[in-house]
Amino acid sequence: MVYLDYIAAAPVLPEVYEAMLPYFTEHWGNPSSIHELGEKAREALEKARAQVADLIGAAPEEIIFTSCGTEANNFALKGIAWAHQNRGKHIVISSVEHFSIMHCAKTLERWGFEVTRLPVDSYGMVNPADVEKALRPDTILVSVMHANNEVGTIQPIAEIGRLCRERNVLFHTDAVATVGLIPVNVEELNVDLLTLSANTFYGPKGAAALYLRKGVRIQPLLDGGIQERGLRAGTENVPAIVGMGVAAAIAKKETNSRIRHLQALRDRLIEELPKRIPDTILLGHPHQRLPNNVSVAIEYVEGESMLLFMDMAGIRISSGSACVSRSLKVSHVMLAMGISAATAQGSLVFTLGIHNTEKDVDRVLAALPPVVQRLREMSPLYHK
Amino acid sequence: MVYLDYIAAAPVLPEVYEAMLPYFTEHWGNPSSIHELGEKAREALEKARAQVADLIGAAPEEIIFTSCGTEANNFALKGIAWAHQNRGKHIVISSVEHFSIMHCAKTLERWGFEVTRLPVDSYGMVNPADVEKALRPDTILVSVMHANNEVGTIQPIAEIGRLCRERNVLFHTDAVATVGLIPVNVEELNVDLLTLSANTFYGPKGAAALYLRKGVRIQPLLDGGIQERGLRAGTENVPAIVGMGVAAAIAKKETNSRIRHLQALRDRLIEELPKRIPDTILLGHPHQRLPNNVSVAIEYVEGESMLLFMDMAGIRISSGSACVSRSLKVSHVMLAMGISAATAQGSLVFTLGIHNTEKDVDRVLAALPPVVQRLREMSPLYHK
Amino acid sequence: MYSAKVMEHFLHPRNVGVIEDADGVGEVGNPACGDVMTFYVKVKEDRIAEVKFQTFGCAAAIAVASMVSEMAKGKHISEALKITNRDVAEALEGLPKQKLHCSNLGADALHKAIEDYLARKKEKEAGDDGNQSSCAR
Numbered sequence: 001m002v003y004l005d006y007i008a009a010a011p012v013l014p015e016v017y018e019a020m021l022p023y024f025t026e027h028w029g030n031p032s033s034i035h036e037l038g039e040k041a042r043e044a045l046e047k048a049r050a051q052v053a054d055l056i057g058a059a060p061e062e063i064i065f066t067s068c069g070t071e072a073n074n075f076a077l078k079g080i081a082w083a084h085q086n087r088g089k090h091i092v093i094s095s096v097e098h099f100s101i102m103h104c105a106k107t108l109e110r111w112g113f114e115v116t117r118l119p120v121d122s123y124g125m126v127n128p129a130d131v132e133k134a135l136r137p138d139t140i141l142v143s144v145m146h147a148n149n150e151v152g153t154i155q156p157i158a159e160i161g162r163l164c165r166e167r168n169v170l171f172h173t174d175a176v177a178t179v180g181l182i183p184v185n186v187e188e189l190n191v192d193l194l195t196l197s198a199n200t201f202y203g204p205k206g207a208a209a210l211y212l213r214k215g216v217r218i219q220p221l222l223d224g225g226i227q228e229r230g231l232r233a234g235t236e237n238v239p240a241i242v243g244m245g246v247a248a249a250i251a252k253k254e255t256n257s258r259i260r261h262l263q264a265l266r267d268r269l270i271e272e273l274p275k276r277i278p279d280t281i282l283l284g285h286p287h288q289r290l291p292n293n294v295s296v297a298i299e300y301v302e303g304e305s306m307l308l309f310m311d312m313a314g315i316r317i318s319s320g321s322a323c324v325s326r327s328l329k330v331s332h333v334m335l336a337m338g339i340s341a342a343t344a345q346g347s348l349v350f351t352l353g354i355h356n357t358e359k360d361v362d363r364v365l366a367a368l369p370p371v372v373q374r375l376r377e378m379s380p381l382y383h384k
Numbered sequence: 385m386v387y388l389d390y391i392a393a394a395p396v397l398p399e400v401y402e403a404m405l406p407y408f409t410e411h412w413g414n415p416s417s418i419h420e421l422g423e424k425a426r427e428a429l430e431k432a433r434a435q436v437a438d439l440i441g442a443a444p445e446e447i448i449f450t451s452c453g454t455e456a457n458n459f460a461l462k463g464i465a466w467a468h469q470n471r472g473k474h475i476v477i478s479s480v481e482h483f484s485i486m487h488c489a490k491t492l493e494r495w496g497f498e499v500t501r502l503p504v505d506s507y508g509m510v511n512p513a514d515v516e517k518a519l520r521p522d523t524i525l526v527s528v529m530h531a532n533n534e535v536g537t538i539q540p541i542a543e544i545g546r547l548c549r550e551r552n553v554l555f556h557t558d559a560v561a562t563v564g565l566i567p568v569n570v571e572e573l574n575v576d577l578l579t580l581s582a583n584t585f586y587g588p589k590g591a592a593a594l595y596l597r598k599g600v601r602i603q604p605l606l607d608g609g610i611q612e613r614g615l616r617a618g619t620e621n622v623p624a625i626v627g628m629g630v631a632a633a634i635a636k637k638e639t640n641s642r643i644r645h646l647q648a649l650r651d652r653l654i655e656e657l658p659k660r661i662p663d664t665i666l667l668g669h670p671h672q673r674l675p676n677n678v679s680v681a682i683e684y685v686e687g688e689s690m691l692l693f694m695d696m697a698g699i700r701i702s703s704g705s706a707c708v709s710r711s712l713k714v715s716h717v718m719l720a721m722g723i724s725a726a727t728a729q730g731s732l733v734f735t736l737g738i739h740n741t742e743k744d745v746d747r748v749l750a751a752l753p754p755v756v757q758r759l760r761e762m763s764p765l766y767h768k
Numbered sequence: 769m770y771s772a773k774v775m776e777h778f779l780h781p782r783n784v785g786v787i788e789d790a791d792g793v794g795e796v797g798n799p800a801c802g803d804v805m806t807f808y809v810k811v812k813e814d815r816i817a818e819v820k821f822q823t824f825g826c827a828a829a830i831a832v833a834s835m836v837s838e839m840a841k842g843k844h845i846s847e848a849l850k851i852t853n854r855d856v857a858e859a860l861e862g863l864p865k866q867k868l869h870c871s872n873l874g875a876d877a878l879h880k881a882i883e884d885y886l887a888r889k890k891e892k893e894a895g896d897d898g899n900q901s902s903c904a905r
């Protein structure tokens with residue numbers, strides 16, 4: 001099998017796996033219990049918190065564990081909106097955010113908040129000048145993702161953060177696609193809140209976190225007990241969080257070597273695909289781009305069909321085509337970039353991971369052209 | 385070690401552990417991916433859904449997976465409040481709910497909802513007649529827990545449910561303390577929503593669910609992708625959910641034998657503790673009680689001290705509910721039952737599990753009296 | 769996600785292509801929505817003698833088109849016009865809920881091609897009538 005869908009899910013590292021196991025059957029305590037078994041669990045939790053904090057240059061008490069990136073994004077947007085609505089009810093997001101930000105913003109609109117959606121250029125990039133224009137006296141929060149999961153474009157977060165800070169507006173970034181993949185430092189990025197997820201760096205599903213700068217007020221999304229300093233109630237998923245901590249520590253050490261490995265594979269795909277398949281367009285920014293992302297639109301064919309033919313060939317990839325997105329809508333990211341709906345239909349997203357090799361790239365380059373050829377021959381839009 | 389704090393946390397069953405492992409490193413796909421690896425994950429997810437549904441007599445599509453009981457409770461209360469506020473803004477809960485219901489209700493009050501808190505008798509039992517009195521034309525939801533986690537009292541849920549149904553009011557029960565421990569059937573209980581959590585029946589942390597009766601409208605708590613039919617976004621924690629499914633299937637088969645085992649141990653503790661320690665009061669209902677719960681108040685001494693001395697002796701128990709303990713407040717449950725704050729201070733909660741034996745009970749019965757004696761001798765309240 | 773039947777038709781679609789001298793052509797859909805389907809029919813004595821299709825769409829769309837072409841082949845046009853979306857989905861042993869709309873495409877495109885044939889025929893007859901009458905005049 002050739003797996004090139006790391007943004008969707010990744011296996012955990014062997015070290016992560018080993019670290020988690022004892023927390024299911026041996027150290028199963030509840031971190032809130034004040035006996036020895038609870039104590040053990042709490043120590044493990046706090047160790048993981050320090051490891052995750054270290055990965056992004058934060059203090060441990062600035063990390064709030066959540067169950068997934070979506071929860072952290074919902075917590076950030078709704079929690080800040082609820083806590084700061086007396087200061088204003090205007091929020092700014094980009095038009096290429098993940099659904100978990102986009103649909104939160106829609107919910108906030110139903111609750112009486114006003115949302116401005118920033119445009120992007122044809123690379124999917126936000127212009128900081130547009131952020132500046134969008135800020136109003138009643139703006140309480142700006143949320144722009146660090147890198148886009150579909151097209152890989154990395155946003156000018158530090159600059160947007162600087163603008164927000166000058167204007168005293170809280171700034172959140174959804175860094176699910178970047179933390180653990182490229183260096184991320186909350187100080188350098190000038191962010192007040194940041195979402196990260198363990199699976200991006202080969203930690204387990206079920207563990208993610210919100211970074212919340214010290215002193216920033218927020219309302220819990222999950223009310224209840226006093227876990228996570230009362231900001232996120234619910235028994236902590238100790239095994240998953242332990243795994244996240246170990247994965248963070250490893251990611252920190254290996255970031256640079258991983259990037260080198262991924263970039264080489266990525267660049268080969270980016271170079272070779274259009275050579276072997278005419279009318280293939282690279283989506284996203286040519287340089288300001290995730291080291292593991294190759295996003296293309298292949299004209300005259302539809303993503304799901306390619307994806308399934310590739311699946312038959314043992315190659316797992318993804319697509320932002322409407323036919324794939326259960327809602328039958330073309331990717332809002334591609335539309336925001338000005339890509340026509342017909343072109344966006346031919347979207348293929350390859351996300352590389354540490355286990356990929358040159359040979360995987362060779363297999364893709366060998367398997368995809370005949371699939372495209374076959375589908376184009378069926379396509380009423382294609383004329384040689 | 386003698387562990388008698390199963391309500392706080394439990395190890396997973398060996399079968400659960402084995403079932404989960406492949407989903408970390410082998411079948412790591414994202415259930416939303418449409419290639420073969422995603423397909424595998426989705427099948428596993430749907431199998432677990434059917435297993436969990438079967439445990440409570442529900443249809444699979446009525447199960448929404450969440451990350452913990454707290455999330456399911458927040459989802460139930462806030463989601464129903466948001467979705468039905470046009471019909472009314474009055475909500476009824478009991479005064480002995482878990483913090484995740486209690487604090488949700490407080491948040492709803494801040495949002496302009498009105499909350500009635502039902503009284504309980506000295507056993508911690510809600511009187512259905514009080515529910516009837518509390519219902520108003522603008523009542524949209526009643527939430528009464530199935531059994532209390534601190535004192536073990538089982539509520540007359542079926543009757544409350546019947547009353548709510550007659551009046552066309554939605555009814556939720558927090559069944560975290562019961563599902564998988566005693567038989568629970570959503571039809572017999574007349575509930576519209578029900579919260580359950582995997583760890584109660586030796587499934588892993590990080591997996592819980594909300595049962596939502598077909599046709600009941602709710603607003604998501606986590607907006608985003610279309611996971612869980614669009615009602616709970618976020619990548620599913622597949623390994624944990626798989627574990628929950630297996631644990632549910634086993635619980636279903638073993639409920640009766642487990643109950644017999646637990647009840648025998650429980651009843652011995654209930655009988656012997658007051659005999660060996662004068663001024664020990666059983667808390668909660670004598671018969672309508674969880675088969676694994678022994679909750680007592682030991683006069684003139686303080687819970688934490690007993691707990692730590694017991695911990696030294698290798699015996700893990702609890703005092704009040706786990707997540708309350710750190711807030712240094714006397715249990716609201718005990719106060720609602722009319723127990724004086726001084727008496728409630730001496731609370732000890734033993735929750736038994738499948739691994740406990742007669743010998744564990746012997747060890748408690750041997751270890752506790754001298755601990756109490758010692759502390760009483762230090763206590764200014766104690767006069768022989 | 770897909771039934772074995774859908775996958776089989778997707779991987780080995782029948783009757784793909786264009787009929788250059790088709791008696792009827794039907795096109796439905798819109799590339800913006802991800803689906804364009806074109807059916808070509810040759811009709812002999814009101815029976816579908818030959819049918820071909822092209823599609824730009826998902827696996828379901830391809831399988832649906834293939835199945836519809838099989839179902840239509842050899843049928844009297846009045847029968848072919850009665851092929852419903854449901855028949856197609858059933859013949860494919862079911863389609864995922866969100867893909868049911870793809871089955872509309874197939875039957876719709878076929879019906880449109882037949883209607884096109886009927887319209888051309890009518891036009892031709894009208895044209896013939898016209899010629900005759902003009903001759904008679």
Ligand SMILES: Cc1ncc(COP(=O)(O)O)c(C=O)c1O
Nearest residue numbers: 234235452453454482533560561
């Ligand atoms: C009755 C009850 N409800 C809800 C919860 C919350 O569950 P969790 O801590 O898994 O979120 C608990 C936890 O012990 C509980 O006992």
Ligand SMILES: Cc1ncc(COP(=O)(O)O)c(C=O)c1O
Nearest residue numbers: 068069070098149176177618619
């Ligand atoms: C950029 C981005 N944000 C948020 C999320 C949501 O993460 P999760 O599905 O773990 O909730 C994703 C998931 O892929 C993502 O790519």
Ligand code: FES
Nearest residue numbers: 323803825826870
């Ligand atoms: S053609 Fe788009 S869903 Fe089938």
Ligand code: FES
Nearest residue numbers: 686688711712713
């Ligand atoms: S006496 Fe110290 S916390 Fe209560």
